[in-house]
Amino acid sequence: MAKAKFEIPELQEYLDIPEIEPGTMAHSKPYVAKPVFQIPLGFPGELVDNWQEKALDKMGDLLGKYRSLRVFLDSCVKCGACTDKCHYFLSTKDPKNMPVARQDLLRKVYRRYFTLAGKFFPKLVGAEDLTKEVLDDWYSYFHQCSQCRRCSVFCPYGIDTAEISMAAREIMDSIGVGQKYCNEIIGKVYTIGNNLGLPGRALADTLEGLEEDVYDETGVDVKFPLDQKGADILVVTPSADFFAEPHVDGLIGYAKVFHAAGVSWTLSTTASEAANFGMFIGSYENMRKVSLRVRQAALELGVKRIVFGECGHAWRVAYAFLNTLAGPFDFLDPNYPVPQHILEFTYNEIQKGTLNLDKSVNDDMVLTFHDSCNIARATRMGDKPGGQFEIPRAVIKAVCNNFVDMEPETIHDLTYCCGGGGGLLTDDLMELRVKGAQPRMTALRNVIEEQGVTHMAAICAICKSQFTKVLPYYGMDMDQIVSVHQLVSNAIILTGQRTEGDETE
């Protein structure tokens, strides 16, 4: 059981809407990025002298570039429908974690400097000057938003606090107040190619190791190709898939599916990372630069298709933004969507019947499924709206006999964030992460107690890492988180695979 310097929420059967307690999370702040992490991204190294002026200039600039920002800042009627929808508010009780209050931190400054009412009657309309205190609040509370968009589902105008947080982070970056975790990682992608800073040589070794493991286990020569020119499919996956648990078991699953489907595929050192932290910091330019590596890799390797591995926000950037940021992809095979999700691929193979699956292998588990926020509310899989909910479940059910869903108000587009999304998956925000997981943990514990669930499957590298870390705080076991393709990997029987009897373990 992990030790903590803060109170760990006790799980109740129901998640009550708490009474507000101002300031409970005012102390929560991630480390500020040092100049070495700021400058490579094109941001000032530290707080610039005329920061107020610069921040307001940037705000004006963004108001001209993003309709979302302009419409959202003008349209909120303070109806309060979003106030009890954020996992961070529900678990911390801090009113500034209510989505509308979080937006208001930016909106009050917008009103003061960009609207007539705020210029002439600031008190009346809740407008405020941009002071150092306001900036500190921004830094604190815009790093308590995982950009999960749960609030946007309930808002009558679809106001998405994630958009506001992204804009706020972009403004802060532009005056030299960046977040270390995100900005350091983006720098690593530029210099090394992935978030974890895993160089090409190490990656090749890791993949060779995986080939040996799979061979030892199955007796089948399943390849994990890297930089293979002329392969059909470029696979872009979060770098955690290369060694973190349970992520890597998912990667093994992808490889087995490709092997069984008989298609040629390859990973790439240039694009050895699906994640795109440029989104978290709201920087179009950085997000674009990170995305262009995928295009470059696809061109270099001469592939026909692009498939993304299990990752939440990465799938958002891939599904919703890649065509915009790095398209057009007219050099790829037009018979397939660009990009495709690995689950779409596997699902299609299951439909075609190319995979030989033995569900009973997973009979020691009762599964439930965590819809990742960005996949659920910002993307789609397949042709029909809602495919992002159906396809993962269909795949799980094809490889497992025991599956139950969590409470309806915690799944599909009402899913709760794992608590570590949006660039918050860092140890300096541990308190926030543990608390923010409470709504999901409540729902999980209920199905564990009532339906005998033993494992929760996830399709996001951040969710997997976050849950692995956070489950022990709630008295659960870190191994209870599994990758969906880990389940596929268990169930798949490859041609020529050693049978149960001759397995040595």
Place this chain on the structure above:
Amino acid sequence: MSFLTIAFALLFYAATAILLAGLAYKIFRFAKTPSPLKIATTPAPVTETGVVLRMFREVVFFESLFRGSKWTWTFGWVFHMGLLVVLIRHLRYVTDPVWGPIALIQPFGVYAGFAMVAGLGGLWARRFLVDRVRYISAPSDHLILILLILIGVSGLTMKFIAHTDVVAVKQFFMGLMTFSWSPLPADFFLVIHLLLVAFLMIIFPYSKLLHAPGVFFSPTRNQVDNPREKRHIAAWARKLEEQ
């Protein structure tokens, strides 16, 4: 011509000009600002028709709000539907002859006034009773509710207690439109009603009442979910590609 008539004539010209110019400007800004990325809240419609239907459900039924808060939805929807009927009923002051369907709803239309005020009352109560909503309310959020309640109450007072000469009121407003002014009845509740209405018109483009045009421009609600099929790119983003 009385001072009152002249003052109100000028006030309504000014208020109308501010309302129309202000709204036109705001809508122009909304429309002109690009949406560089596809950010529809999914599951989202994959066709234009689907988007029109989604927007229709939002504007007419407040679909998202219904999922979010049943109480707010109830009060809010009753208020807005009441408001809508009241406003349609009011068209009789500015049209001649009055269009058939509008004449038809007149009798039971009066109840809409009560519905509107009741809904507003419920919404206002929430601002005191729910601690979360209290926290996010600025003075202006209270004032706008008070303003609308007073408009409603003064109107209802004229309807049921202190009647005014509605024919004269109509002549006054028809006169404004044809620039041949006729006198406005000097009744207390009418003066209050019109003063507050003029104020509402003036603040409309500078307040959260912008939610009315805003909802149509909300990218999370008005985008088609087809980013893989169709490349979406803003002009300023395209410039980055030319570098």
